[in-house]
Amino acid sequence: MKKSLGAETIVVPTPVWIVCSYDVDGKANGMAVAWGGVCCSQPPCVTVSLRKATYSYGSIISRKAYTVNILPDSRLAEADYFGIASGRERDKFADTGLTAVKSTLVDAPYIEEAAMVLECRLAHTFDIGLHTMFVGEIIDAKAETSVLDERGRVDIKKVRPAIYTPKQRSYHGIGGYLGDAYIIGKPFKK
Amino acid sequence: MKKSLGAETIVVPTPVWIVCSYDVDGKANGMAVAWGGVCCSQPPCVTVSLRKATYSYGSIISRKAYTVNILPDSRLAEADYFGIASGRERDKFADTGLTAVKSTLVDAPYIEEAAMVLECRLAHTFDIGLHTMFVGEIIDAKAETSVLDERGRVDIKKVRPAIYTPKQRSYHGIGGYLGDAYIIGKPFKK
16 A cells, blocks of 8 residues: 655665865865766766755856766765765865865866766756756766676676665665566566 | 776666656556656656657656656566567556556556655656656655555665666666665764
């Protein structure tokens, strides 16, 4: 039986992405974002939604760029801190010991310790309500060679991203392999 | 060491959501979508991106509504089929044996067997490129009572959603609990 939970953003999975940008003074900053997802294959684009009140909001507007960083779950406490502190008061890279690297492709830093990084050029800005949705065109996707499979593809079991559950405010890891897409459903094709 | 993978939508996690709608004749249809995410807390909104070529595209445009359905991983083959077949030729509910239920809140069907459902009113349509991004306002979130924790919150370990990895085209399940958000990062706060 289904129970109504109300008009709320209760959905799984949501990601734990660290969205990094430079502020007006060139200080590297980042924030943890669960509101985001891929929105287009060509051009390749990913959304992240931020409240205007965040320090990152102004940075992304002014620099027209950001990176999406996926930390391995061994760095989950650091990722969580990026969702607790504000870049207005703190240097989160200094506080966590993570390393900001200047992207050569967009005007934003990425995290050296990230398993994967998307370097994005701000393509669209949509005010939806409390959150503003930034659509970033992915100029390059980078991954640690250690998280690639034998065919050079990103292997989620090696990336070890965390999954966020809204409301319960919990993090979970990635579980076992369940099957190949576009394959396991074929038996239903009459 | 990071390796460039090019300008591609290679990112994790992405969801396995079945986006359901009625076509012009009132036939219930659905399609598997990995390109989507939450985009605003107030009003609560979720994006799903579809190619114009899909059968669902016209249905959502005409009905101005859709539902997001999260099937448990025991129904992953059915979910995968919803990403293989087209509603233009097939009745995917009949083919899989899943049950379409008419929403009382929006002009769209949802899946009885889904662990969670978001009933959405189409709020915005943004053409990004190959994909069109639909922003749906969540009118209600519903969950099976069996997937709620003792405090009535959605428990991702009970929902058992699948996670999709682009390029590798693989599905994985949810792993172990890793910690509480806004808690485990606190030690970095000086």
